[in-house]
Amino acid sequence: MSSETIKKRNIYIAQPSMGQEEWEALKEPIFSGWVTQGPKVKEFERMFSERHQVDHAFAVTSCTTGLHLALVALGIQPGDEVIVPAFTWVSTVNVVLYCGATPVFVDVDPKTFNLVPEQIKAKITDKTKAIIAVHLFGLCADMDAIKQAAPDIAILEDAACASGAGYKGKPSGSLGDIASFSFHPRKSITTGEGGMVTTNREDLAEKVNTLRNHGASISEEQRHHGPKPYILPAFDILGYNYRMTDLQGALGIVQFGKLDQFINERNEWAKFYQQELKDLAWLQLPDFSEDYQHGWQAFVCMIDETKAPHSRNKIMELLQERGISTRPGTHAVHMLDYYVQNFGFKPSDFPGAQAANDYSIAIPLHNKMTQEDYQYVVQTLKEI
Numbered sequence: 430m431s432s433e434t435i436k437k438r439n440i441y442i443a444q445p446s447m448g449q450e451e452w453e454a455l456k457e458p459i460f461s462g463w464v465t466q467g468p469k470v471k472e473f474e475r476m477f478s479e480r481h482q483v484d485h486a487f488a489v490t491s492c493t494t495g496l497h498l499a500l501v502a503l504g505i506q507p508g509d510e511v512i513v514p515a516f517t518w519v520s521t522v523n524v525v526l527y528c529g530a531t532p533v534f535v536d537v538d539p540k541t542f543n544l545v546p547e548q549i550k551a552k553i554t555d556k557t558k559a560i561i562a563v564h565l566f567g568l569c570a571d572m573d574a575i576k577q578a579a580p581d582i583a584i585l586e587d588a589a590c591a592s593g594a595g596y597k598g599k600p601s602g603s604l605g606d607i608a609s610f611s612f613h614p615r616k617s618i619t620t621g622e623g624g625m626v627t628t629n630r631e632d633l634a635e636k637v638n639t640l641r642n643h644g645a646s647i648s649e650e651q652r653h654h655g656p657k658p659y660i661l662p663a664f665d666i667l668g669y670n671y672r673m674t675d676l677q678g679a680l681g682i683v684q685f686g687k688l689d690q691f692i693n694e695r696n697e698w699a700k701f702y703q704q705e706l707k708d709l710a711w712l713q714l715p716d717f718s719e720d721y722q723h724g725w726q727a728f729v730c731m732i733d734e735t736k737a738p739h740s741r742n743k744i745m746e747l748l749q750e751r752g753i754s755t756r757p758g759t760h761a762v763h764m765l766d767y768y769v770q771n772f773g774f775k776p777s778d779f780p781g782a783q784a785a786n787d788y789s790i791a792i793p794l795h796n797k798m799t800q801e802d803y804q805y806v807v808q809t810l811k812e813i
């Protein structure tokens with residue numbers, strides 16, 4: 430490969446796919462002057478709930494704030510325990526601490542990067558109030574096995590990476606008691622920052638709707654368009670301001686319209702990687718059964734350093750030098766300084782998460798990449 434080819438390339442780990450349509454969509458809220466949560470957010474929620482086959486969807490400022498609201502709606506409070514996987518984005522676990530509750534880790538399987546349901550039973554105590562089932566990188570957790578292990582415990586789906594993904598023919602977001610999605614730019618569709626809470630439970634829906642808006646009894650849109658806009662609503666619970674803006678709602682509508690196309694394209698390129706990279710003995714490719722409809726937020730592999738030409742970090746460095754961005758899949762939360770200092774965890778407490786932390790690698794897969802980009806990634810991986 431010539432050094433010029435090496436220099437010219439710059440393949441990002443993720444890149445939002447947006448353009449003229451998103452730009453045009455912003456005009457309406459800008460010119461109407463209605464830029465806080467309003468008709469655009471409502472339409473985005475309607476589309477999202479229909480696609481994910483849920484009765485309710487509530488747009489929020491991020492998946493993290495959505496997870497927090499979901500836990501508050503479930504009544505999680507100090508003294509409660511919430512079961513969480515040890516390998517996930519830090520905020521899956523931080524939200525448990527926001528509620529003053531205690532996170533209880535279970536390990537993950539480094540083949541799927543999702544929590545091991547068989548480990549749940551041993552972690553249940555009379556304080557366990559919820560399980561956060563993360564659908565990491567767009568692959569749903571094994572929800573049937575989780576429900577079987579904990580039939581009486583509420584399940585919150587962390588569907589940050591899983592817009593449009595499915596499990597046994599059912600969409601993510603409809604698989605537990607309540608769920609939260611992300612529209613951060615590393616996800617398949619984006620609103621800059623943003624999230625969506627979904628649920629079929631009426632009691633939780635009502636709470637989330639109120640909690641995201643300071644605990645107000647009615648939304649600002651309802652008040653402004655109602656008979657007495659000058660009367661402020663009642664506030665009888667402690668709420669938050671986690672509302673999505675209508676600017677983001679307008680973006681969300683356009684992006685959401687492309688979700689299935691984006692996932693189909695990602696599926697095709699994931700198959701290409703699977704086919705082209707299957708003979709690299711040092712690279713363990715994503716592996717899952719037909720029960721799962723992968724959302725392909727990311728293409729995450731494990732590196733077997735006993736067979737690999739270099740360590741995982743050296744491989745990431747060599748790829749970066751060749752214009753290919755990679756990242757570790759995510760991190761083992763029990764190994765992060767804050768959690769070590771406050772809870773005294775050791776890396777080996779959760780060996781699956783530790784291995785995923787040390788040897789996982791996300792290689793670029795997104796809708797801005799060209800066929801040439803994909804071929805270049807494959808060729809470069811084979812050459813190093």
Ligand SMILES: Cc1ncc(COP(=O)(O)O)c(C=O)c1O
Binds near residue numbers: 494517521
């Ligand atoms: C598994 C998981 N949970 C939660 C989040 C947080 O999402 P947000 O950035 O929308 O708060 C992320 C983001 O990367 C994630 O990957």
